[in-house]
Amino acid sequence: MAILSEGQNIRDTYEVERFLGEGAFAEVFRVRHRFLGRQAMKVFKSGGMTVEDIEDMLGEAIMLSKIGHPNIVRVFDANTVETPKGLFGYFTMENVPGGSLDKFWQSHGTSFVPVETAVDLIKQVCRGLAVAHREQPPIVHRDIKPQNILVGYETDGLRARVSDFGLAKRVNPLTLLATAAGTISFKPPEAFTDSKGDSCAADVWAIGTTLYLLLTDHLPYKLPSDLGWGARDLFKEQVRPASDLNADVNRALDAIVFKSLEIRPADRFQNAMEMLEALEIWKPGIDHIASKTMNADVSKAALGGTHSSPNEQQAHTMAKDAIELKKQGRLADAADLMEEAFNKWPELRLKYAPQVRLWRCGISM
Numbered sequence: 001m002a003i004l005s006e007g008q009n010i011r012d013t014y015e016v017e018r019f020l021g022e023g024a025f026a027e028v029f030r031v032r033h034r035f036l037g038r039q040a041m042k043v044f045k046s047g048g049m050t051v052e053d054i055e056d057m058l059g060e061a062i063m064l065s066k067i068g069h070p071n072i073v074r075v076f077d078a079n080t081v082e083t084p085k086g087l088f089g090y091f092t093m094e095n096v097p098g099g100s101l102d103k104f105w106q107s108h109g110t111s112f113v114p115v116e117t118a119v120d121l122i123k124q125v126c127r128g129l130a131v132a133h134r135e136q137p138p139i140v141h142r143d144i145k146p147q148n149i150l151v152g153y154e155t156d157g158l159r160a161r162v163s164d165f166g167l168a169k170r171v172n173p174l175t176l177l178a179t180a181a182g183t184i185s186f187k188p189p190e191a192f193t194d195s196k197g198d199s200c201a202a203d204v205w206a207i208g209t210t211l212y213l214l215l216t217d218h219l220p221y222k223l224p225s226d227l228g229w230g231a232r233d234l235f236k237e238q239v240r241p242a243s244d245l246n247a248d249v250n251r252a253l254d255a256i257v258f259k260s261l262e263i264r265p266a267d268r269f270q271n272a273m274e275m276l277e278a279l280e281i282w283k284p285g286i287d288h289i290a291s292k293t294m295n296a297d298v299s300k301a302a303l304g305g306t307h308s309s310p311n312e313q314q315a316h317t318m319a320k321d322a323i324e325l326k327k328q329g330r331l332a333d334a335a336d337l338m339e340e341a342f343n344k345w346p347e348l349r350l351k352y353a354p355q356v357r358l359w360r361c362g363i364s365m
Contacts, residue, residue, distance in 0.1 A: 002019050002027055002029075003027055003043050003045070003083060003085060003088055004016045004019075004027075004029055004041075004043060004081075004083070006018055006019075010031070010041075010081050010090075011079065011081065012034075013033060013034055014031040014032065014033055014034070014039075014041065014092070015031060015032045015034075016029050016030075016031050016041075017029070017030045017031060017032055017038070018030050020040065022045075023147075023164070025044060025045060025046075026042045026043055026044045026045055027042075027043050027045060028040055028041065028042050028043075029041045029043065030095060031092065033076075033092070036076070037332065038095045038332070038336070039076060039092045039093065039094065039095050040092065040093050040094065040095040040096070041090050041091070041092045042090060042091055042092075042093065043081070043088050043089075043090040044088060044089045044090065045088075046088075051080070051087075054080055054087070054088075054089035055089075058078045058089055058091060062078070063139070063165055067131055067132055067135075067139070069127070069128050069131045070127075070128075070159065070161075071124045071125065071127045071128030071159070071160055071161055071162060072128040072131065072132075072161060072162050072163075073093050073094055073096070073150060073161045073162065073163040074093060074094045075091055075092070075093045076091075076092045076093060076094070077091060077092045078090070078091040078092075079091075093163070094161075095336075096150040096151070096152040096161060097152055097335070097336035097337075097339040097340055098150070098151045098152040098153065098339040098340075098342065098343065099150065099151070099340075099343060100146060100147050100148070100149060100150055100151070101121065101146040101147075101149040101150070101151050101160065101210070101214075102145075102146035102147045102303065103151075103343045104146075104151045104343065105146055105213070105214060105300065106300050106343075107342065107343040107344065107345075107346045108300075108346050109300070109346070111346075112214075112215065112216075112217065112246050112248070113214045113215075114248075115215065115246070115248045115249055115253070115284060116284050117158070118211065118214035118215055119211075119253070119279055119282065119284075120158070121149075121151065121158065121160045121214070122160075122207060122210065122211045122214070122279065123276055123279045123280065124159065124160035125144070125149055125160055125162055125207060125210070125272075126207065126272040126273070126275050126276035126279065127272075127276060128160075128161065128162040128272075129141060129144070129162060129203060129207070129271075129272035130271065130272040130273040130276060132165075132272075133200045133203070133271040133272050133273065134271075134273070138200050138271070139165075140198055140199060140200055140202065140203050141162065141165060141203050141206075142198050142202070142203070143164060143183055143186075143206075144162070144186060144203055144206035144207055144210065145183050145185075145186045145206065145209075145210060146210055146213065146214075146303070147164075148162065148163050148164040149161070149162055149163065149210070150162075150163050152339060153335065153339055153353060153356045153357055153360060154357065154360055155357050155358075155360050155361045156357070157353075157357065184223070185209070185219060185223060185303075186205075186206040186209050186210070187202070187205070187206070188201070188202045188205035188206075188265065189234065189235045189263050190202065190265055192234060199265060200270060200271040200272070201265040201266075201268045201269070201270055201271070202265070203271075203272060204260050204268050204269045204270070204271065204272065204274075204275055205260065205261060205268065207260060207272065207275060208220075208257055208259075208260025208261045208268075208275075209261070211257055211260070212239075212242055212257055212261070213302055213303075215242040215245075215246050215249050215253075215257070216242050216245040216246055216249075217245075217300055217301075217302060218245065218302050219302050219303075220239045220240075220257075220261055221234065221235055221237065221239065222237075235263055239257075239258065239261055241254045241258075242254055242257055243287065247286065248284075248286065250284070250285050250286060250287045251287050252282055252283070252285075253282055256275070256278045256279060256282060259275075259278070260275055311344045311345065312344075312345045314344050314345075315341045315342075315344035315345030315348055316341075316345070316348075318337055318338070318340060318341035318344065319338060319341045319348055319352060321337060322334045322335075322337040322338040322341065322352075325337060326355075326359060326364055329364065331359040331360075331362060331363075331364060332359070332360075334359055335356045335359040335360055338352055338355075338356050338359075339356065
Protein backbone atom coordinates (compact mmCIF):
# COMPACT_ATOMS: atom_id res chain seq x y z
CA MET A 1 0.00 0.00 0.00
CA ALA A 2 1.32 3.44 -0.95
CA ILE A 3 2.51 5.82 1.77
CA LEU A 4 0.10 8.55 0.64
CA SER A 5 -3.44 8.25 -0.74
CA GLU A 6 -5.33 10.13 -3.43
CA GLY A 7 -7.04 13.22 -2.12
CA GLN A 8 -4.83 13.41 0.97
CA ASN A 9 -3.88 16.91 2.09
CA ILE A 10 -0.25 17.54 3.05
CA ARG A 11 0.51 20.45 5.37
CA ASP A 12 -2.51 22.37 4.05
CA THR A 13 -0.46 23.00 0.92
CA TYR A 14 -0.46 19.91 -1.29
CA GLU A 15 -3.30 17.69 -2.49
CA VAL A 16 -2.22 14.22 -3.59
CA GLU A 17 -3.62 13.53 -7.07
CA ARG A 18 -2.19 10.13 -7.89
CA PHE A 19 0.64 7.66 -7.44
CA LEU A 20 3.25 7.87 -10.23
CA GLY A 21 5.72 5.13 -9.39
CA GLU A 22 8.45 4.01 -7.03
CA GLY A 23 12.11 3.13 -6.83
CA ALA A 24 14.21 1.32 -4.28
CA PHE A 25 14.13 4.14 -1.76
CA ALA A 26 11.11 6.33 -2.47
CA GLU A 27 7.61 6.63 -3.89
CA VAL A 28 6.63 9.44 -6.24
CA PHE A 29 3.22 11.12 -6.36
CA ARG A 30 1.68 13.81 -8.49
CA VAL A 31 0.45 16.58 -6.21
CA ARG A 32 -1.15 19.97 -6.65
CA HIS A 33 0.23 22.93 -4.73
CA ARG A 34 -2.58 25.21 -3.60
CA PHE A 35 -0.93 28.23 -5.27
CA LEU A 36 1.75 26.96 -7.65
CA GLY A 37 -0.06 24.15 -9.47
CA ARG A 38 1.05 20.63 -10.26
CA GLN A 39 4.31 19.21 -8.91
CA ALA A 40 5.85 15.80 -8.21
CA MET A 41 6.44 14.70 -4.61
CA LYS A 42 9.13 12.18 -3.74
CA VAL A 43 8.46 10.45 -0.39
CA PHE A 44 11.19 8.33 1.16
CA LYS A 45 10.05 4.85 2.13
CA SER A 46 11.79 4.65 5.51
CA GLY A 47 9.23 5.59 8.16
CA GLY A 48 9.62 6.30 11.85
CA MET A 49 12.89 8.14 11.36
CA THR A 50 14.21 11.00 13.44
CA VAL A 51 14.29 14.49 12.01
CA GLU A 52 18.08 14.18 11.81
CA ASP A 53 17.79 10.96 9.79
CA ILE A 54 15.35 12.61 7.41
CA GLU A 55 17.64 15.61 6.98
CA ASP A 56 20.36 13.21 5.85
CA MET A 57 18.02 11.61 3.31
CA LEU A 58 17.05 15.02 1.98
CA GLY A 59 20.62 15.51 0.83
CA GLU A 60 19.46 14.91 -2.76
CA ALA A 61 17.01 17.80 -2.53
CA ILE A 62 19.65 20.07 -1.05
CA MET A 63 22.14 19.14 -3.76
CA LEU A 64 19.62 19.65 -6.56
CA SER A 65 18.57 23.02 -5.16
CA LYS A 66 22.17 24.19 -5.50
CA ILE A 67 22.70 22.91 -9.06
CA GLY A 68 20.39 25.09 -11.09
CA HIS A 69 20.18 24.17 -14.77
CA PRO A 70 17.34 23.66 -17.30
CA ASN A 71 18.48 20.06 -17.84
CA ILE A 72 18.48 19.14 -14.15
CA VAL A 73 15.14 18.64 -12.45
CA ARG A 74 14.18 21.60 -10.23
CA VAL A 75 13.41 21.14 -6.54
CA PHE A 76 10.86 23.42 -4.85
CA ASP A 77 10.36 22.30 -1.26
CA ALA A 78 11.54 19.76 1.33
CA ASN A 79 9.81 18.80 4.58
CA THR A 80 8.23 15.96 6.56
CA VAL A 81 4.73 14.46 6.67
CA GLU A 82 3.17 12.56 9.57
CA THR A 83 1.17 9.48 8.51
CA PRO A 84 -0.34 6.47 10.33
CA LYS A 85 2.85 4.65 9.27
CA GLY A 86 5.13 7.20 10.90
CA LEU A 87 7.10 10.29 9.96
CA PHE A 88 8.33 10.45 6.35
CA GLY A 89 10.60 12.90 4.59
CA TYR A 90 9.67 14.28 1.20
CA PHE A 91 10.65 16.85 -1.35
CA THR A 92 8.74 18.33 -4.27
CA MET A 93 10.10 18.90 -7.74
CA GLU A 94 8.84 19.90 -11.15
CA ASN A 95 6.31 17.52 -12.64
CA VAL A 96 7.25 16.17 -16.08
CA PRO A 97 4.10 14.58 -17.58
CA GLY A 98 5.99 12.78 -20.33
CA GLY A 99 7.77 10.72 -17.70
CA SER A 100 11.12 9.04 -18.12
CA LEU A 101 13.33 8.54 -21.15
CA ASP A 102 12.62 4.84 -20.66
CA LYS A 103 8.92 5.47 -21.38
CA PHE A 104 9.79 7.70 -24.33
CA TRP A 105 12.03 4.95 -25.77
CA GLN A 106 9.45 2.22 -25.11
CA SER A 107 6.74 4.24 -26.83
CA HIS A 108 8.48 3.86 -30.19
CA GLY A 109 7.67 0.15 -30.26
CA THR A 110 9.41 -1.62 -33.15
CA SER A 111 10.81 1.66 -34.51
CA PHE A 112 14.04 3.29 -33.47
CA VAL A 113 14.02 6.67 -31.77
CA PRO A 114 15.03 9.06 -34.59
CA VAL A 115 18.80 9.53 -34.50
CA GLU A 116 18.71 13.33 -34.33
CA THR A 117 16.16 13.16 -31.49
CA ALA A 118 18.34 10.68 -29.57
CA VAL A 119 21.42 12.83 -30.00
CA ASP A 120 19.56 16.00 -29.00
CA LEU A 121 18.29 14.41 -25.77
CA ILE A 122 21.74 13.07 -24.88
CA LYS A 123 23.28 16.49 -25.54
CA GLN A 124 20.83 17.95 -23.04
CA VAL A 125 21.79 15.26 -20.50
CA CYS A 126 25.43 16.21 -21.03
CA ARG A 127 24.65 19.90 -20.52
CA GLY A 128 22.99 19.21 -17.19
CA LEU A 129 25.68 16.84 -15.94
CA ALA A 130 28.44 19.18 -17.08
CA VAL A 131 27.32 21.59 -14.37
CA ALA A 132 27.72 18.89 -11.70
CA HIS A 133 31.05 17.75 -13.15
CA ARG A 134 32.37 21.34 -13.02
CA GLU A 135 31.82 21.58 -9.26
CA GLN A 136 34.95 21.64 -7.09
CA PRO A 137 35.32 18.82 -6.30
CA PRO A 138 33.15 17.34 -9.07
CA ILE A 139 29.77 15.77 -8.29
CA VAL A 140 29.22 12.41 -10.01
CA HIS A 141 25.67 11.18 -10.52
CA ARG A 142 26.55 7.44 -10.35
CA ASP A 143 23.18 6.20 -11.68
CA ILE A 144 22.60 7.65 -15.14
CA LYS A 145 20.08 5.49 -17.03
CA PRO A 146 16.87 6.09 -19.03
CA GLN A 147 14.69 5.76 -15.92
CA ASN A 148 16.55 8.69 -14.29
CA ILE A 149 16.16 11.06 -17.23
CA LEU A 150 12.82 12.87 -17.55
CA VAL A 151 11.54 14.01 -20.95
CA GLY A 152 8.77 16.51 -21.60
CA TYR A 153 7.67 19.16 -24.06
CA GLU A 154 8.46 22.84 -23.60
CA THR A 155 7.77 25.82 -25.83
CA ASP A 156 10.83 25.04 -27.96
CA GLY A 157 10.45 21.26 -28.15
CA LEU A 158 11.58 18.26 -26.11
CA ARG A 159 13.53 18.94 -22.94
CA ALA A 160 15.48 16.33 -20.99
CA ARG A 161 16.11 16.69 -17.27
CA VAL A 162 18.48 14.57 -15.22
CA SER A 163 16.79 13.39 -12.02
CA ASP A 164 17.41 11.03 -9.10
CA PHE A 165 20.64 12.40 -7.72
CA GLY A 166 20.07 10.21 -4.66
CA LEU A 167 23.35 8.35 -5.23
CA ALA A 168 25.28 11.44 -6.30
CA LYS A 169 28.47 12.08 -4.40
CA ARG A 170 31.35 14.53 -4.41
CA VAL A 171 34.48 12.74 -5.50
CA ASN A 172 37.68 12.58 -3.48
CA PRO A 173 39.58 15.70 -4.63
CA LEU A 174 42.87 13.79 -4.58
CA THR A 175 41.83 10.68 -6.51
CA LEU A 176 38.75 12.09 -8.33
CA LEU A 177 37.00 8.84 -7.40
CA ALA A 178 33.92 7.93 -5.37
CA THR A 179 32.62 4.56 -4.20
CA ALA A 180 30.66 2.86 -6.96
CA ALA A 181 26.91 2.37 -6.72
CA GLY A 182 24.00 2.43 -9.13
CA THR A 183 22.52 0.17 -11.81
CA ILE A 184 24.96 -2.54 -12.84
CA SER A 185 24.02 -2.61 -16.56
CA PHE A 186 25.11 1.02 -16.87
CA LYS A 187 28.34 0.77 -14.84
CA PRO A 188 31.82 0.82 -16.41
CA PRO A 189 34.48 -1.88 -16.04
CA GLU A 190 36.29 -0.08 -13.23
CA ALA A 191 33.15 -0.32 -11.07
CA PHE A 192 33.72 -4.08 -10.85
CA THR A 193 37.29 -3.87 -9.58
CA ASP A 194 38.25 -4.17 -5.94
CA SER A 195 38.31 -0.38 -5.55
CA LYS A 196 34.85 0.00 -7.17
CA GLY A 197 35.93 3.36 -8.52
CA ASP A 198 33.42 5.89 -9.81
CA SER A 199 34.15 9.21 -11.51
CA CYS A 200 32.98 11.73 -14.09
CA ALA A 201 34.32 9.33 -16.74
CA ALA A 202 32.09 6.64 -15.25
CA ASP A 203 29.08 8.93 -15.74
CA VAL A 204 30.22 9.30 -19.37
CA TRP A 205 30.13 5.49 -19.75
CA ALA A 206 26.51 5.50 -18.53
CA ILE A 207 25.62 8.31 -20.95
CA GLY A 208 27.24 6.37 -23.79
CA THR A 209 25.36 3.21 -22.82
CA THR A 210 22.10 5.16 -22.83
CA LEU A 211 22.85 6.67 -26.24
CA TYR A 212 23.71 3.22 -27.66
CA LEU A 213 20.40 1.90 -26.32
CA LEU A 214 18.43 4.71 -27.95
CA LEU A 215 20.17 4.15 -31.28
CA THR A 216 20.01 0.34 -31.43
CA ASP A 217 17.45 -0.93 -28.89
CA HIS A 218 20.29 -3.00 -27.40
CA LEU A 219 22.80 -2.54 -24.59
CA PRO A 220 26.41 -2.46 -25.80
CA TYR A 221 27.44 -5.43 -23.63
CA LYS A 222 25.51 -8.60 -22.88
CA LEU A 223 25.87 -9.02 -19.14
CA PRO A 224 24.71 -12.11 -17.19
CA SER A 225 21.39 -11.79 -15.38
CA ASP A 226 22.96 -12.85 -12.07
CA LEU A 227 25.74 -10.29 -12.35
CA GLY A 228 27.24 -9.06 -9.08
CA TRP A 229 29.78 -6.39 -8.15
CA GLY A 230 32.57 -8.96 -7.84
CA ALA A 231 32.20 -10.23 -11.42
CA ARG A 232 35.27 -10.35 -13.68
CA ASP A 233 36.04 -10.55 -17.40
CA LEU A 234 32.79 -8.90 -18.42
CA PHE A 235 33.91 -6.57 -21.19
CA LYS A 236 36.11 -8.66 -23.47
CA GLU A 237 33.77 -8.77 -26.46
CA GLN A 238 34.00 -5.97 -28.98
CA VAL A 239 30.99 -3.64 -29.07
CA ARG A 240 29.08 -3.92 -32.32
CA PRO A 241 28.89 -0.54 -34.10
CA ALA A 242 25.51 1.11 -33.72
CA SER A 243 25.50 1.65 -37.49
CA ASP A 244 25.38 -2.14 -37.97
CA LEU A 245 21.99 -2.16 -36.28
CA ASN A 246 20.60 1.19 -37.38
CA ALA A 247 21.37 2.44 -40.89
CA ASP A 248 20.62 6.03 -39.85
CA VAL A 249 23.71 6.06 -37.61
CA ASN A 250 26.87 7.23 -39.37
CA ARG A 251 30.50 6.41 -38.65
CA ALA A 252 31.11 9.78 -36.96
CA LEU A 253 28.44 8.98 -34.38
CA ASP A 254 29.84 5.46 -34.00
CA ALA A 255 33.18 7.04 -33.09
CA ILE A 256 31.61 9.19 -30.38
CA VAL A 257 29.78 6.21 -28.90
CA PHE A 258 32.96 4.10 -28.94
CA LYS A 259 34.96 6.82 -27.18
CA SER A 260 32.33 7.04 -24.44
CA LEU A 261 32.62 3.25 -23.98
CA GLU A 262 36.41 2.92 -23.88
CA ILE A 263 37.45 0.24 -21.37
CA ARG A 264 40.18 2.39 -19.82
CA PRO A 265 38.70 5.48 -18.10
CA ALA A 266 41.63 7.60 -19.29
CA ASP A 267 40.70 6.86 -22.93
CA ARG A 268 37.10 8.05 -22.54
CA PHE A 269 35.69 11.54 -22.60
CA GLN A 270 36.75 12.69 -19.14
CA ASN A 271 33.49 14.43 -18.31
CA ALA A 272 30.10 15.34 -19.73
CA MET A 273 31.37 18.59 -21.25
CA GLU A 274 33.93 16.77 -23.40
CA MET A 275 31.26 14.40 -24.72
CA LEU A 276 28.92 17.34 -25.34
CA GLU A 277 31.57 19.12 -27.39
CA ALA A 278 31.95 16.05 -29.61
CA LEU A 279 28.18 15.73 -30.07
CA GLU A 280 27.86 19.44 -30.92
CA ILE A 281 30.33 18.98 -33.79
CA TRP A 282 28.62 15.82 -35.09
CA LYS A 283 26.49 16.18 -38.22
CA PRO A 284 23.74 13.76 -39.30
CA GLY A 285 24.14 11.92 -42.59
CA ILE A 286 24.14 8.39 -43.96
CA ASP A 287 27.34 6.57 -44.92
CA HIS A 288 25.47 4.09 -47.14
CA ILE A 289 27.54 1.20 -45.83
CA ALA A 290 25.18 -0.31 -43.25
CA SER A 291 22.18 -2.53 -43.67
CA LYS A 292 19.44 -1.83 -41.18
CA THR A 293 18.63 -4.66 -38.80
CA MET A 294 14.91 -4.84 -38.06
CA ASN A 295 14.16 -5.34 -34.40
CA ALA A 296 10.87 -7.19 -34.84
CA ASP A 297 9.76 -9.04 -31.72
CA VAL A 298 12.87 -8.28 -29.64
CA SER A 299 12.45 -4.52 -29.88
CA LYS A 300 12.72 -2.66 -26.58
CA ALA A 301 13.57 -5.82 -24.64
CA ALA A 302 17.10 -4.72 -23.72
CA LEU A 303 16.24 -3.53 -20.19
CA GLY A 304 14.29 -6.66 -19.31
CA GLY A 305 11.05 -6.74 -17.36
CA THR A 306 7.60 -6.23 -18.79
CA HIS A 307 6.51 -3.03 -20.45
CA SER A 308 3.18 -1.84 -21.67
CA SER A 309 2.79 -2.05 -25.43
CA PRO A 310 1.83 0.95 -27.54
CA ASN A 311 -1.95 1.34 -27.45
CA GLU A 312 -3.36 3.32 -30.36
CA GLN A 313 -6.99 3.30 -29.25
CA GLN A 314 -6.22 4.42 -25.71
CA ALA A 315 -3.85 7.10 -27.02
CA HIS A 316 -6.47 8.57 -29.36
CA THR A 317 -9.01 8.61 -26.51
CA MET A 318 -6.54 10.48 -24.32
CA ALA A 319 -5.78 12.90 -27.16
CA LYS A 320 -9.49 13.57 -27.65
CA ASP A 321 -9.87 14.24 -23.89
CA ALA A 322 -6.85 16.57 -24.02
CA ILE A 323 -8.45 18.60 -26.79
CA GLU A 324 -11.63 18.91 -24.71
CA LEU A 325 -9.55 20.20 -21.80
CA LYS A 326 -7.98 22.73 -24.16
CA LYS A 327 -11.44 23.93 -25.20
CA GLN A 328 -12.23 24.46 -21.51
CA GLY A 329 -9.17 26.66 -21.19
CA ARG A 330 -7.28 24.12 -19.07
CA LEU A 331 -4.16 24.31 -21.20
CA ALA A 332 -1.68 22.90 -18.68
CA ASP A 333 -3.88 19.87 -18.00
CA ALA A 334 -4.43 19.41 -21.74
CA ALA A 335 -0.69 19.45 -22.40
CA ASP A 336 -0.02 16.99 -19.58
CA LEU A 337 -2.60 14.51 -20.85
CA MET A 338 -1.45 14.81 -24.45
CA GLU A 339 2.12 14.01 -23.42
CA GLU A 340 0.88 10.86 -21.72
CA ALA A 341 -0.91 9.97 -24.96
CA PHE A 342 2.35 10.35 -26.88
CA ASN A 343 3.83 7.54 -24.79
CA LYS A 344 0.94 5.29 -25.78
CA TRP A 345 1.19 6.01 -29.51
CA PRO A 346 4.21 8.05 -30.68
CA GLU A 347 2.70 8.92 -34.08
CA LEU A 348 0.58 11.46 -32.20
CA ARG A 349 3.76 13.48 -31.57
CA LEU A 350 3.95 14.42 -35.24
CA LYS A 351 0.41 15.80 -35.19
CA TYR A 352 0.10 17.37 -31.76
CA ALA A 353 3.61 18.27 -30.51
CA PRO A 354 3.43 21.81 -32.01
CA GLN A 355 0.10 22.36 -30.25
CA VAL A 356 1.47 21.12 -26.93
CA ARG A 357 4.30 23.65 -27.19
CA LEU A 358 1.72 26.41 -27.77
CA TRP A 359 -0.37 25.21 -24.83
CA ARG A 360 2.76 25.38 -22.66
CA CYS A 361 2.99 29.04 -23.70
CA GLY A 362 -0.64 29.62 -22.69
CA ILE A 363 -1.80 29.85 -26.31
CA SER A 364 -4.99 27.98 -27.22
CA MET A 365 -4.89 26.74 -30.80
